[in-house]
Amino acid sequence: MEKFAKAFPSKPLAARTAKPWALAGVVGSGNLEVLLERGGRPSGTMECHVETSIPGYKASWLAALADFAHNYPAGGTKVTINDQGAPPVLVNLRLRQAYDHLIKGDK
């Protein structure tokens, strides 16, 4: 298990979202769950907490998360990830799904 946290600069999230939190993915082999929450945090950063069963890939994680924070206005959100060996492309997909659910709702 490896655990780390970091905040990334990001443009502020939209003032209104469909939900206060959103969840994407499941903790299963080669998969992960992303919990995205809003509220009560500095609006210029996306705060990230990662817990993964596969140690040794912190640099890849930070790159994937920084990329997302750069590409999407997610400032003021908290991202918490439980991972069981998802590849970076899936990490990106789940982040986008959680973001989409947060903004537009689950539909």
Next chain:
Amino acid sequence: MTRGPLFHEQTARQRIAALVDPGSFGELLPPPERITSPYLAQLGIPVSFDDGVVIGRAKLGGKKIYIAAQVGQFVGGAVGEIHGAKLTGLFKAAARDRAPCVLLIESGGVRLHEGSAGEIAIAETMRAIFECRAKKVATIAVIGSDIGAYGGMGILSTCCDFRVMSEHGRLGISGPIVIEKWMGKKAYDSSNRALVWKTSGGKTKYLLGDADALVHDDAGAIRDAVAKLLGRSSAVTLKSVKARQKELEKRLKRFGATTDPNDVWKGMGVRDVAAASLASGPEFAAMTRRGK
């Protein structure tokens, strides 16, 4: 057949949303509360925010219900301490409020990583189910997922008043691979899907009376079946348990030596096994009524 997504392909939260009145679901202990397993991290297994089960209040046809859906992809939907405590609490709340409780099962049983804590959780949930039934609060298990209902969850499902199954659903105690490991591949080949489904699948369980409804693999069909059962419940008594025991003894006497599940189908009144095998769940139910 059906136009919507198949029930067995939906996620736990999608299943609940598709089953209950739109927008009526309120999750209890939702992911942001982070009530997670205290054991998994020690074993190098990541936790899940809901510990593999989604629980909450909802309405079905305007009637208040409690509902749970297991997340099969997270350690096989297995019941750990937190997961089990959520189920126990849900049934206790249902008994307290006299609101029916619906359990969407997708689980291989107890989470062996958590040993006794999981076993005890199953026992406590059983007790809570019996508490519901003693108060005539309906308890309904829905079995229509990939994993099915095995081990402790198979037992829990049979503690409920009713079981609604799809053809896709499977119900048993030991899973197919476990049986093969103990009895050998000659006795039970777990890679033989026809054999597995003919021994533990929805159709066979419906024939034997273990399932009370056999419906399409579709949330709407399951909702309709569940809605019909919400007002009905009966207490578990010594008399009812003894009567059930007699039934099972009779079944064992009749089919105990049978090695071909088709013989069980024929024995239960299925005239055309080939046609019954190809029939959809509701078609099968209609055919077997005719066959009896």
